[in-house]
Amino acid sequence: MTDFHYKLDGDIAIITWDCPDKSMNVMSETGLAELDTHIDTVLKNDVVKGAIITSGKDSFAAGMDLTVLAEWKKRGGDNPASQLMDGIMQNHTVMRKIERAGMDVKTNKGGKPIVAAMTGTGLGIGLEIPLACHRIFVADNPRSKIGLPEIMVGIFPGGGGTTRLVRKLGIMNASSYLLEGKTVAPNRAKAAGLIDEVVPADELISSAKAWIENATDADLVKPWDAKGYKMPGGAPYHPAGFMTYAGATAMVHGKTQGAFPAAKAMLAAVYEGALVPFDQAIRIEARWFTNILLNPSSSAMINSLFINKGALEKGAVRPKDIADQSVKKIGVLGAGMMGAGIALVSAMAGIQVVLIDRDQEAADKGKAYSVAHADKGITRKKFTLEKKEKLLSLITATSDLNTLKGCDLIVEAVFEDVGVKADMTKKVEAIVGTDCIFATNTSTLPIGELAKASVRPDQFIGIHFFSPVDKMLLVEIIKGSGTGDRAVAKSLDFVRQIRKTPIVVNDARFFYANRCIIPYGGEANRMVAEGIEPAMIENAAKQLGFPLGPLQLGDETSIDLAEKIMTATKAAMGNAYPASNGDDVVQTLFDLKRLGRKTKAGFYDYDEKGKRSGLWKGLGDHFEVMEIQPCLEEVQHRLILTQVLEAVRSLEEGVLEDIREGDVGAILGWGFMPWSGGPFAWLDIIGTAKAVEICDTLQAKHGDRFAAPALLREMGEKGEKFYDRFNTASKAA
Secondary structure, three states, X not given: OOOEEEEEEOOEEXXXXXXXXXXOOEEOHHHHHXXXXXXXHHHHOOOOOEXXXXXXXXOOEOEEOOHHHHHHHHHOOOOHHHHHHHHHHHHHHHHHHHHHOOOOOOOOOOOOOEEEEEOOOEEOHHHHHHHHOOEEEEEOOOOOOEEOHHHHHOOOOOOOHHHXXXXXXXXXXXXXXXXXXXXXXXXXXXXXXXXXXXXXXXXXXXXXXXXXXXOOHHHHOOHHHOOOOOOOOOOOOOHHHHHHHHHHHHHHXXXXXXXXXXXXXXXXXXXXXXXXXXXXXXXXXXXXXXXXXXXXXXXXXXXXXXXXXXXXXXXXXOOOOOXXXXXXXXXXXXXXXXXXXXXXXXXXXXXXXXXXXXXXXXXXXXXXXXXXXXXXXXXXXXXXXXXXXXXXXXXXXXXXXXXXXXXXXXEEOOOOOHHHHHHHHHHHHOOOOOOOEEEEOOOOOOHHHHHOOOOOHHHEEEEEEOOOOOOOOEEEEEEOOOOOHHHHHHHHHHHHHOXXXXXXXXXXXXXXHHHHHHHHHHXXXXXXXXXXXXXXXXXXXXXXXXXXXXXXXXXXXXXXXXXXXXXXXXXHHHHHOOOOHHHHHHHHHHHOOOOEHHHOEOOEEEOOOOOEEEEOOOHHHHOOOOOOOOOHHHXXXXXXXXXXXXXXXHHHOOOEOXXXXXXXXXXXXXXXXXXXOOHHHHHHHHOHHHHHHHHHHHHHHHOHHHOOOHHHHHHHHHOOOHHHHOOHHHOOO
């Protein structure tokens, strides 16, 4: 089987990228060799006037198969850098061959035009190849995405995209695409200068042919290969360029807090590359790309956010031998914020939705969430009126439970009360068919307890969405002790339909995600009560790469929710409840009605528009700040370990069955240090023995909550890694 197909259409070669058995094209080592061979054929055959590189799918390419990079690294043995550098430079050689297209080195004449005709989305190397071509045409489809998102998985565009985009746009204009991984629709890509033309899909190839027929020698010469080229915005040694690069450095450190090595490496490649001719710059890019691929952070991010995330989305933990369980009609009980969001994402996936609430007014209010979403999309030209009408036609908002007949999945999102949920379970199960799966969206209540109200406990399961549903990528599926395989398969197939990432865990208090994230805020509260400077707590977290400091997170999720969870947990655990001075912080804010962002008062102060204006200075009146503060590292270790140890305990107790789910869930669910690859990957990076050493130090000073679990201590003594012991089959770089 081949990835690239070659044919002649008159005197123009058509090179079609069409990876077999894949929904989107990805570049493999074999595919790169095939493309190289076809380019050689174009350049050597005098009959061929030019070439078009296109796709046999409705998208162009999703990027590089990152397992190739892992394979190069393994192939290098004791010298992985050499093998990586060779592989990367081979890629650059092919790109440069396309770009120079046989033209004379001195005169820049005699080349053959090579055009990219992108049928749709082009990401990563799916844009880097077009950037090496002489003209880029893209089919007009507002749903297509164009960009270089590599930074999102811990690397940077290493196929020439970094060097070419900076030389094409200048560092400031290129920064959002390189440093933020921004992707845009074709029209916006053209306006930004990423691509050249947007044409109707049925005119894509004909437009490319017409351009080839009329192309001149000058049309083929890239600006950076032309005599007298000057970088847009100025090179680093130019007065304007100096200011630009100084600003870019500040921007990178401001956004990453130094926690993400790929951003720093890319900026170094850009700066150093801008000082030398293009071919040297490409080699500098390759060296920095090799450097970042050898960084354990990069390997961990690729493993979690590309390989493991992809495996989970494709059903890695789905029960085998269960027929397809795709949802046709879903009933959503409760039209509040969570239920409204579930209804929206379900309808967007083409699923028929019945949205139920206590009365018609409440149900309609829930549907209005989808109306607002569609209207916002229309304003941003991501939606059409027809698409809006189709979306809304799929949602029936009602108070009549009988409309749930015919539903094959129910997702209950009513008030967090065992009695209320039990009542709804009994009423709905009396209406729906006997094969209907019933799921509860609880975030704290044990599934086993809720399943007692069901007459079919094997078809009862937890599906925990994160808020806001339409934006959060993770869905946590919770198996009760009696949950059957079909319920698990149904839940996983549903999550696949709505294009989110699932993890499957076993029933326990707070399940997995909340079990780990609640102590993050709890530890921060303890520190506030101890007198640690709140600003230090927040900045310690941000410098670790957490998207939000724990106090800001508390404001966002609301103080009254924290108080409610605290009160309910005390009632459930009785004397076993681990009370702390952190509880006093929550109770104080609750009593003062400083409930977070929604009341424009919490750990932070807010202006009239709800924008944070700084930490609340009055907090010190209730919890005096110590004169001598602890070191930053100690604060950071407390914030990290309070989460990591819960993840290890979850694995030890069987709540987690697969560490891939633990790592992916941590990053997508609450933003656990993305650079680390997740809690288990982080333990592998620092070493289990070192982790135990930190635990022992913290335990001696702060208590038994930092005691190393037996599993971690055993692995530390043996020098074991989690991805060696528990996940050798999917281990990546």
